[in-house]
Amino acid sequence: MKVLMPYIRRYRKDVYIALISVIALVFATLWQPRLLQVIMNAILKGDKDTIFQQGIILIILAIIGIIAGVVNTIYSAHVALGVATDLRSDLYDKVQSFAYADVEKFSASNLVVRMTNDINQIQQIVMATFQQVSRIPLLFVGAFILAMITMPQQWWVLIGMMIIVIAVSLYTYKKMSGYFAKTQQDIENVNTVARENLMGIRVVKSFVQEPHEIKKFSAASDSLTKVTAKIGYTFAILMPAFFLTANIAVVLAVYLVGQNITIHPTYLAAITSFISYLMQILFAVINGGFLMIAASRANISLGRIGEVMKTDPSMSYVEGNSDPVEGDIEFDHVTFTYPGDDAPTLRDVSFKVNAGEMIGIVGATGSGKTTLAQLIARLYDPDSGTIKVGGVDVRQLSEKSLRKTVAYVLQRSTLFSGTISANLRQVKEDATPIQMQWAANVAQASEFIERLPLTYDAPVEERSSNFSGGQKQRLSITRGVIAQPKILILDDATSALDAKSEKLVQEALDRDLTKTTTVVIAEKISSILRADRILVLDSGRIVGNGNHKELVAHNSVYQEIYRTQKAREGARS
Numbered sequence: 001m002k003v004l005m006p007y008i009r010r011y012r013k014d015v016y017i018a019l020i021s022v023i024a025l026v027f028a029t030l031w032q033p034r035l036l037q038v039i040m041n042a043i044l045k046g047d048k049d050t051i052f053q054q055g056i057i058l059i060i061l062a063i064i065g066i067i068a069g070v071v072n073t074i075y076s077a078h079v080a081l082g083v084a085t086d087l088r089s090d091l092y093d094k095v096q097s098f099a100y101a102d103v104e105k106f107s108a109s110n111l112v113v114r115m116t117n118d119i120n121q122i123q124q125i126v127m128a129t130f131q132q133v134s135r136i137p138l139l140f141v142g143a144f145i146l147a148m149i150t151m152p153q154q155w156w157v158l159i160g161m162m163i164i165v166i167a168v169s170l171y172t173y174k175k176m177s178g179y180f181a182k183t184q185q186d187i188e189n190v191n192t193v194a195r196e197n198l199m200g201i202r203v204v205k206s207f208v209q210e211p212h213e214i215k216k217f218s219a220a221s222d223s224l225t226k227v228t229a230k231i232g233y234t235f236a237i238l239m240p241a242f243f244l245t246a247n248i249a250v251v252l253a254v255y256l257v258g259q260n261i262t263i264h265p266t267y268l269a270a271i272t273s274f275i276s277y278l279m280q281i282l283f284a285v286i287n288g289g290f291l292m293i294a295a296s297r298a299n300i301s302l303g304r305i306g307e308v309m310k311t312d313p314s315m316s317y318v319e320g321n322s323d324p325v326e327g328d329i330e331f332d333h334v335t336f337t338y339p340g341d342d343a344p345t346l347r348d349v350s351f352k353v354n355a356g357e358m359i360g361i362v363g364a365t366g367s368g369k370t371t372l373a374q375l376i377a378r379l380y381d382p383d384s385g386t387i388k389v390g391g392v393d394v395r396q397l398s399e400k401s402l403r404k405t406v407a408y409v410l411q412r413s414t415l416f417s418g419t420i421s422a423n424l425r426q427v428k429e430d431a432t433p434i435q436m437q438w439a440a441n442v443a444q445a446s447e448f449i450e451r452l453p454l455t456y457d458a459p460v461e462e463r464s465s466n467f468s469g470g471q472k473q474r475l476s477i478t479r480g481v482i483a484q485p486k487i488l489i490l491d492d493a494t495s496a497l498d499a500k501s502e503k504l505v506q507e508a509l510d511r512d513l514t515k516t517t518t519v520v521i522a523e524k525i526s527s528i529l530r531a532d533r534i535l536v537l538d539s540g541r542i543v544g545n546g547n548h549k550e551l552v553a554h555n556s557v558y559q560e561i562y563r564t565q566k567a568r569e570g571a572r573s
């Protein structure tokens with residue numbers, strides 16, 4: 001609730017209107033049976049004046065009720081939609097402020113569910129709160145008092161019905177809370193399975209994994225179906241049970257009153273009014289139950305949203321200069337462990353790279369190459385040691401300055417849906433067509449971009465599905481070089497290019513980005529032969545630092561990798 005109150009306060013005016021309209025609505029609802037009673041008695045007496053007068057008041061009251069109901073719904077919706085929109089936007093901003101490790105901790109699909117499904121739950125409860133919360137107690141107490149006034153001798157029928165209905169409601173509420181918590185968890189599981197499947201659809205298809213994937217999805221979906229069905233069954237039993245209780249109360253009241261109706265004809269009007277109040281009490285309890293169930297569901301959602309809102313980004317940046325720094329890189333005794341891991345992935349790593357140099361990083365799979373690159377871009381901070389870029393500790397650089405200095409191109413390129421130029425302008429807002437063309441030339445992308453009907457304004461579909469793997473990599477490199485960064489990290493970023501294109505990219509980088517420090521992580525040694533220096537990683541340690549010739553002559557790990565690759569190439573040719 002603490003999370004929600006500041007958001008609700010922003011809509012004070014709408015809240016007041018919603019609450020005032022509820023009071024008008026309750027008044028109209030409660031007063032109508034009373035008026036009916038007066039009119040019925042007047043009919044029995046043949047008092048036309050009273051029938052006419054009270055009839056008009058009854059119509060006015062009904063109109064007031066309708067208007068108040070509509071106004072209440074409109075303003076409750078204003079508050080609910082406003083709160084949900086603001087909360088969603090703040091949640092999104094919060095997630096944007098997260099470090100990479102924080103997003104990994106929650107998982108992307110989990111955060112998506114929190115931003116969509118959980119926010120929807122909250123929207124619904126806020127709406128229900130301003131429609132029902134003040135209405136239910138007013139209606140309940142008002143109907144109870146008026147029922148007692150109308151037929152005081154039937155007090156025990158009233159109390160009996162209330163005890164049964166409230167007891168059943170409380171029991172169901174307790175049971176339902178557990179079901180709703182499980183529903184939320186199951187929705188998340190279904191989302192995770194569906195998301196993983198759809199993101200990896202090519203792998204699923206190519207490895208004929210559909211039956212396995214269907215089984216996985218069915219398990220998650222079945223669990224959700226089961227718990228949803230349990231909720232449905234409980235409601236299916238609950239509603240008729242409530243109405244049965246109310247009907248028994250009505251029959252009992254009618255039976256008891258009916259015996260005396262000839263002696264007291266006014267009882268006829270009173271019993272009609274009494275039954276109306278009984279029904280209003282029943283509706284108040286049912287709606288109260290629904291509200292409690294929705295509240296318990298929303299409370300879980302609120303907790304999940306609060307958890308994200310309360311999480312401080314595990315990494316913060318200093319404010320300050322947004323200018324890029326020079327391209328030197330220095331690792332000084334850097335050790336790094338992934339959050340939650342026991343053993344470090346990088347151990348006591350030290351090396352220096354001068355601005356403008358090209359360095360290659362090689363090592364067996366899992367040796368820590370990507371991790372090392374991620375530390376240069378400060379996606380994580382090391383456990384110990386320092387990383388300097390342009391002579392400054394990366395922790396002392398503003399985020400803008402670091403992003404302007406370091407461009408990181410990944411093997412699995414992520415382009416955003418929109419257009420090619422919009423993707424390039426994400427890195428360089430004021431990129432001109434000539435600059436785009438230059439960057440595309442470096443990445444060997446201009447040839448295919450210029451064949452597209454809309455060239456640089458060509459659309460990029462979701463997950464860039466309208467481009468081939470090689471084209472995606474070229475576009476990513478284009479985006480990486482467009483701002484002429486001081487440091488360019490290519491993390492296996494040319495793996496989908498053929499040898500000739502890869503060579504052309506390398507030559508263009510040498511020719512056009514002479515001042516840029518290039519860090520190339522490559523599986524193939526042929527990709528880094530021309531590097532000024534090559535770092536050899538083995539189980540998170542640097543075991544070699546030299547050029548190709550030196551390493552081939554003296555470094556056993558490098559020799560092993562080189563030999564294995566040569567043998568593989570020999571076998572292929």
Ligand SMILES: Nc1ncnc2c1ncn2[C@@H]1O[C@H](COP(=O)(O)OP(=O)(O)OP(=O)(O)O)[C@@H](O)[C@H]1O
Pocket residue numbers: 104338339341345363364365366367368369370371372
């Ligand atoms: N986000 C993560 N959380 C926990 N452990 C991780 C994470 N990312 C990588 N690792 C682990 O760190 C080790 C090094 O991974 P890294 O990706 O740096 O290796 P790599 O040398 O780039 O491998 P490859 O050549 O296969 O890309 C691996 O054992 C990997 O399982």
